[in-house]
Amino acid sequence: MRSISRKFQVSFIAAVFAIAGLASCSKDNQAEVIVPQIVSPGLKNGNDTIFIGDSRVLSPQLAEVKDPTFLWLVNGVQVSTDSTYTFTATAKGDYTISYKIISGNALATFFYRIKVLGKFENGFFLVNEGWFGHGPGDVNFYRNGEDSVYQDVFQRTNPGKTLGTTTDYGAIYNNKMYLVSKQGAFVVADPGTMKETGRIDQLPAAGNSFCGINNSTGLIGTADGVYPVNLQTLAVGSKLAGVTGQVGGIIKAEAYVLVMSQSQGIVALNNTDLSVAKVLGPADVGFTRTPDGTVWAARDNMLFAINANSLKMDTVTVPFPVYGSWGAWNAGMLSASTIENAVFIGKTNSWGAGGREVYKYAAGNPNSLNTPFVTIPDGREMYGAGVRYNPGNNTIVITDVKSGYGDNYKNNTLYIYDASNGGLKKSVNFTGFFFPAMPLFN
Template structure:
């Protein structure tokens, strides 16, 4: 059984009650009172954390009972009078399940505590391109602490619906997962259930990435420019003026919205989407460190952009950064959320592949002298390769067995400590998924 996490500290009460006046041994009573005993609750410590759709059978072990009757209440509402009760989680929340056994003139009580989390609440998602010409894109899910990957969770929770072709990007915004495919539908799903909440069947151009702006507006980058999308009605507006050609990653800050474009490099947009400044060439972007600096990469340089005045500091890398425009993906660049540090992958010439992640501790060029993480032999990055998990300070890497053909269905999810680089967990799973990018809520 799962242990209780997230500071879910509980206390449990076993109460034995004797009916007043019947516990004495006076001549007119009907015999000695025998108090029923709950010797084991049938659930470790009487508590558990489970997920929507899960069940737990509550079967207390009893002693000293004769002709007992039973009562089960969930949050104060009677649900059963059987000796055993099966609790099935249908909604998220904290549940108190009270159990009463009455035997003769006495009864015993026990209180269970069960926390129900959303099916996809305690973990993260793996966005997959899909197997081109064979399968559309889809989403896998990893639940923290487990040893397997839940596969095809979008299709399984949306029978008859699929994502588009080559689903290269997914991002959470306001508890919804926005999924962008290069061809076909732009899809929105609820973070807790993965149920689809809306879709745009076809974008004006092939899609690349999504950036949430506010409760009503987002931006979609495409093969030709950037388009605003109304998040309430899921309708696409006119292309933003002044930006043509392929656009990849986008990053919102309090002052500007940064866009990585193939024609003009990094473009800073004002909050009204007008162009504030074309900053210069870059090959991959973006990542934001806790000090607010926006990071991109170009050639053998790591670029740190001041989000207020748009000035750039450069750091020399021990390798060249390759662009991803030919087969666009979000790029192997991420930032820590606990320290001012940037993680950048050493990719192959086509913008993916490779085995090494370097960690630049801001202000310390010596931190780039050696790789921070090297994947296990015989594996290599695919797609955006890795991302920092802001929920627990880990680096999540997505890799496949090196080579082609059937090697491509041998996937490995690695979880590394983002401070030390130590490997914490490695999970293998099989399928022609072609992983694109991890996504965290």
């Protein structure tokens, strides 16, 4: 049996059987058995991984065939008696397609193995603000290993529907995607299909962020505090007491929910009743979490390490200012590895964007901040919360635009760097006034 690529993690089985009893025999006269040959299965040795909506034509090349009849079965259910079969993927799953050819008094069989992924699996999303004054936000999609970006996949999947204006935040929680815009709709979609599953037409204040708390409750950070939302009905509750001003990042950690307030700094809420447990002090950028449970935030030349159990906060000095972006809020360029206690920090200008350098702070090693981990090319600048760690393949994803103004902003590049050594793995150019807000991983 020949070796098959690990990509599919499956093997095909081909077997040929003589059919007994189909021809009478005698001592002097025995019928000749002509066994049909499957010369080639016609599909990557019988294996493939495709996406919902894709099709594959299965057309084996044959030899030694006489008056054949055919039979096709998908997971044991008969689907065709033609010589070829077109398999169309309508649902996720693993499929075994059995092909049988009867020729004369002999039978040959082959088994195809096809894995079907969701249309928006095996890749990641790019949430986009959209071009203010010209159109709403939307979502692009990058499929791993390809050299292009699928554009505006929300509108293309949901004709006649749009996101709100300036879509600056996305989160995936309990297999649902939550998309937050500063004006207009708060939208929920299926991350596998991008089909809209619910929306709130208008939030009580300009939306900034979202955090899932449990199966029934989420929190929405706005320009005027934090609002709970029922995740089953999408009914918005009353603003939480004790949290004032504009709210940016929110993260659930152990017994607490940490909230970033422009006026108060980091506010710790009890995750049982969402009452204020403690105000930890000023900060501008956050949050992210390393595998040891530490929650990270930043302000000026300080990186804050917060113990999620005790709320004790330690400070690490950073050799450059880590700017927030309260004036035109975005989620910030702070993102943590999921396999090592390391935080990636995008060095931005004073309004929380721009810049070309990303630093990697290895917890406990201040020398790790002496030199940039990654530097994007000259003439480019990072935009929005355009530095994010991808836990699916241990990479750093960076979005940027061409430096300058006007038409430069339609010149986008997506970079993928190795999160262990900083090596560039892929760069993809694409065009459009997207104004990328943040990468988002399923």
